[in-house]
Structures are given as structure tokens and as C-alpha cells.
Amino acid sequence: MKELLEVLAKALVDQPEAVEVSEVEGEKSLILELKVAPEDMGKVIGKQGRIAKAVRTVVKAAAVREGKKVIVEII
Amino acid sequence: MKSVVATGRTIEEAVEKALSNLSVSRDQVDVEVLEKPTRGFFGFIGSKTAKIEVIVHKSKCDHIVELLQDIFNKMYISVTVNIDEDPDAIHVNLEGENLGILIGRRGQTLDALQYIVNLAVNKVDGERKRVILNIEGYRERREETLQQLAFKLAEKAKRKHGDIVLEPMNSHERRIIHTALQGNPNVNTYSEGEDPYRKVIISYKK
Numbered sequence: 001m002k003e004l005l006e007v008l009a010k011a012l013v014d015q016p017e018a019v020e021v022s023e024v025e026g027e028k029s030l031i032l033e034l035k036v037a038p039e040d041m042g043k044v045i046g047k048q049g050r051i052a053k054a055v056r057t058v059v060k061a062a063a064v065r066e067g068k069k070v071i072v073e074i075i
Numbered sequence: 076m077k078s079v080v081a082t083g084r085t086i087e088e089a090v091e092k093a094l095s096n097l098s099v100s101r102d103q104v105d106v107e108v109l110e111k112p113t114r115g116f117f118g119f120i121g122s123k124t125a126k127i128e129v130i131v132h133k134s135k136c137d138h139i140v141e142l143l144q145d146i147f148n149k150m151y152i153s154v155t156v157n158i159d160e161d162p163d164a165i166h167v168n169l170e171g172e173n174l175g176i177l178i179g180r181r182g183q184t185l186d187a188l189q190y191i192v193n194l195a196v197n198k199v200d201g202e203r204k205r206v207i208l209n210i211e212g213y214r215e216r217r218e219e220t221l222q223q224l225a226f227k228l229a230e231k232a233k234r235k236h237g238d239i240v241l242e243p244m245n246s247h248e249r250r251i252i253h254t255a256l257q258g259n260p261n262v263n264t265y266s267e268g269e270d271p272y273r274k275v276i277i278s279y280k281k
Contacts, residue, residue: 004149011142011195043194050271051194057187061176062150 001070004062005032008055013040029069032059036074044074078130085112086125093129105130135196135204136160139167142195146188152177164205167192174210182217185210186245218251225255225277232279233261239277243268249275 002021010016018037023030036044045052056072063070079097083089090106097104112125133141136158147154154171169177178185189208197203207214228239241252252275253264263278 004146007142007145007149008191012191012198014198043198051191054187054190057179057184058146058191061179061184064176065151 031071082124089125089127169210221251222255225252229262241275243272
């Protein structure tokens with residue numbers, strides 16, 4: 001899950017080397033915290049969060065198979 | 076990535092050589108100068124040729140295949156990616172077992188993936204090109220479903236002598252509805268609201 005989010009984020013930003021994803025494991029859910037360079041924030045969020053929504057949709061689709069709820073947070 | 080090293084009396088000459096060697100145009104490559112040419116005395120003694128390296132940019136199609144395979148790899152699904160480029164768009168067709176999870180409810184996962192691929196691929200260089208993802212004819216099936224829906228609801232609007240409001244759709248799907256009912260003598264169609272909640276209204280012509 002973590003690696004998938006990394007691939008997606010790195011594809012979108014100008015500074016892929018600054019992309020960092022950390023996992024916080026909960027009981028029923030997995031929280032993925034995505035960090036990017038400050039200049040790249042817009043590239044992963046988008047107008048009215050459109051890009052962030054698309055990223056979450058794809059990650060969620062992958063999570064369905066693992067039967068776990070995945071939450072993507074951009075920090 | 077493909078690259079070639081070439082030499083010449085001037086930098087331009089070396090670049091020309093490399094380009095014709097690779098049969099690509101100037102805007103498809105990056106040029107790196109390895110050694111600058113020097114004239115030397117009398118134009119020959121101690122003169123040095125220019126040495127450059129020409130690096131071919133990754134094509135959009137290669138970029139798409141690479142990115143998608145990377146994504147599917149991390150999703151642990153195996154997918155065959157077929158790609159076909161025409162002047163309007165790059166059509167990507169995905170084939171594999173159980174790709175339902177890639178389509179999602181009403182195609183929302185497929186649309187999300189398509190949106191991300193579009194952004195990623197068009198981020199690099201000037202020329203923008205639309206990328207359309209399809210999974211084993213899903214887009215065609217969906218188009219047919221929407222047309223049938225449009226015809227059915229147009230009938231309903233006629234019966235009720237009123238307006239029918241459809242659920243929110245993206246621009247592509249709204250267009251399918253509008254086009255399906257364009258020549259219909261009984262109804263008009265228009266859209267209302269702001270994306271992503273914009274929806275089509277089928278309205279009875281009095």
C-alpha cells in the first residue's frame with residue numbers, strides 16, 4: 001500500500017526525491033501519511049482536492065483486496 | 076534511455092550527426108556538451124573537435140506503460156497494457172483477470188487512474204496529449220448503457236410532461252447523454268451545477 005502511494009505521488013510531483021510515505025497501523029485501518037516538497041503540495045492536492053481524491057480512489061481500490069480500510073493523509 | 080555520443084567540428088555539426096544517426100528531431104532530445112571545440116592555431120594545429128551526447132526523451136507512450144506497470148505491480152495485479160496513439164489521443168487498453176477492482180463503481184477507479192496518468196504524462200514537456208484508459212471494452216459498454224438510459228428517461232419526461240434530473244456525471248458521460256438526445260423532438264437537455272456534481276436535466280418540450 002505504502003509503495004503504491006509512493007509511485008503515484010512520485011509520478012505527479014516535480015521533486016520525486018522529496019516524496020515520503022509513512023504508515024501508521026491502526027486496529028481496523030491503515031493510515032498513510034504522504035509528505036511532499038512544499039512546492040509540490042498543489043500537485044498532489046489539485047483544484048478543490050481533485051488530485052487527492054483520485055489518488056485516494058486508486059489506493060482504496062488496492063486496499064479492498066486486503067480487506068483493510070486505508071486512509072491517505074497529506075501532511 | 077537511448078543516447079548517443081557524437082563528434083564534429085562544431086557543436087551543431089555533432090548534434091546534427093547524432094540526430095540523423097538516431098533519426099529523431101531536435102525537440103525529442105537533450106544535448107549535453109562533453110568537450111567544447113577549440114580552433115587551435117591557423118585552424119588546424121592543436122584544434123579539438125566538439126564532443127556531445129544526445130539523450131532521447133522518453134516518449135509519452137513509453138512513459139505511460141512504465142508508470143502503469145509500476146502501479147499494477149504495487150497493486151499485485153498482472154495486467155497487459157496495449158497502447159495505440161492517434162493524432163487526438165493515446166488509447167490505452169488494459170487486459171487481465173479480475174480487473175473489476177480497476178474499474179470501480181461506475182468506472183470511478185478507472186477515471187481516477189486515467190486522471191493521474193494524464194497529469195503525470197503531460198507534466199514533462201510542452202505538447203499535451205489526452206490519455207484514455209479502457210478495460211476490455213468497458214467504455215463502450217458504459218456508453219451503450221448511458222444511451223439506453225437517456226432514451227428511457229426521455230420517454231419518461233414525455234409521459235410526465237416534466238423534467239428529469241440525472242445523477243451527477245463527468246463531462247464525458249454528460250456528453251453521451253446530450254448527444255443521444257440531440258435530435259429528439261420531445262425533449263431538450265442541458266446541464267446544471269458545478270463539477271463534480273454537475274448533472275444533466277432532460278426537459279420536456281411543450
